[in-house]
Amino acid sequence: MDTFIGLMSGTSLDGIDAVAVRFPPGRVELLAARTFPFDTHLRTELLGLIQSTGAGLLDRLGELDHRLGLLSAEAVSAVCEQAGLAADQVAAIGSHGLTVLHRPDGPHPFTLQIGDPNLIAERTGITTVADFRRRDIAAGGQGAPLVPAFHAALFTRAGSPRVVANIGGMANLTLLPGNEETPVTGFDTGPGNVLLDGWIQQQQGRPYDRDGAWSATGRVDEALLAGLLDDPYFRQPPPKSTGREHFNLNWLQQRLLGSDRAPEDVQATLAELTAASLAEAVLRAAQDAAELIVCGGGAYNPDLLRRIAARLPDMKLSVSDDYGLAAEWVEGAAFAWLAREALYARPGNVPSVTGARGERILGGIYPGSDKLQDTGGR
Incomplete structure (x- = not known):
């Protein structure tokens, strides 16, 4: 072989x-x-x-x-x-x-x-x-995204509609219908870890928020979250893809102008942004799916997974490790x-x-x- x-x-x-x-x-x-x-x-x-x-x-x-x-x-x-x-x-x-x-x-x-x-x-x-x-x-x-073909080969199960979420710097979804008649679909949902990493690097000099420990200490600023989710990318229909050229710290700073928010609250709001944009995309595009399989670095962020699960209470949340391949x-x-x-x-x-x-x-x-x-x- x-x-x-x-x-x-x-x-x-x-x-x-x-x-x-x-x-x-x-x-x-x-x-x-x-x-x-x-x-x-x-x-x-x-x-x-x-x-x-x-x-x-x-x-x-x-x-x-x-x-x-x-x-x-x-x-x-x-x-x-x-x-x-x-x-x-x-x-x-x-x-x-x-x-x-x-x-x-x-x-x-x-x-x-x-x-x-x-x-x-x-x-x-x-x-x-x-x-x-x-x-x-x-x-x-x-x-982009290109990984859906591999997701389909690895995670498709007949009669079992499911979604694979890859959460790296950006986040993307693969929608697996569970039957051969319906095509596999997928798209980038928006930022995954890129803003979380960038903000903690700027504020604390650390490369990333291990286990989401810092975001878990903050409170979500609902007004800021609504402003972030108002970006046209989130309303754009697929096919679509994105990257750092769109979602970056300059993008965030423009939306923080004139505000005085605690840094940990910004971090919590950024985690909620990733969870909300991903979960809303799942609810729009894959209402019949019973399971969300998470891979990528975001699979090792318990705070992020908790936020996603709270927004998708009727879906089983798994990680790719459960299917024999570590998320990373x-x-x-x-x-x-x-x-x-x-x-x-x-x-x-x-x-x-x-x-x-x-x-x-x-x-x-x-x-x-x-x-x-x-x-x-x-």
Whole structure:
């Protein structure tokens, strides 16, 4: 059975998740998994790139593309060592890269991820599949979310409508109807952890609110929450996707102008924003679903899960760990799976999710050194 490696760097900007997996029928076999954190200096540079324009931008873009490529190759080597795998035992690497800008709407839609796949293939000797999002955009889609195809393969159960919520920097839903006649759908609901992380970093210098402990001490400011939920994105019908270019600390600060709120109350309100926007999307789009399966970093935030459960009292709330794959590794496994689909010439997008004109094989393939052949100069 072929082994694949998945690499994922999300909008939380915390590092690279690397997983080594196999795909027996209907499940995922996790061989090894590690997170490779970005050091403070690199994280600051990446955030600066995402938020900046002007002189030197292309130099910074090129340099960080190179550095993330090198770091990704190191992550692959380390997870191979952890799993006891040689390079020739890995069929392919699926590398998402780090999104620095995602603008799928407008006259010239585009998305941009960095983490040079040429370097990953060159340094590891393993065929690398990357640049998954742009083919879907070229076909008229949003290029996101892409994990619903993997969610459908892993979590679909006949006769059991359910919803999968991936809560990373942003949050997205996959709606699994439980029958073959109804298409899988999904979309980004809005901010997941990105505002929670940004606010606690600004106020306390901590990278994230562990277990939601700080948000649990605050009180939800209902007026602020209503103002945040008034953003047009939440009313926009799917297909839709979003990112840091929309939901960021500047967006929050504009809505805090002229107010004097306790920082912990702002944090509690941001947690409620994530819960409310996600739960309202579930109630609008999947009223017949009986279960919500949560994955991503948000699955480890008890305060956030409590808020979601309070807004969805009639739904069973589970985490992906209950189905055999730890929540923190689902996205990495998804891009390993997408690499497999690309190598087997199978589509990786779900047009009913992204809005693309049809199914497409996603990702560019960068051959590893073991795939090169002597053509005799032809």
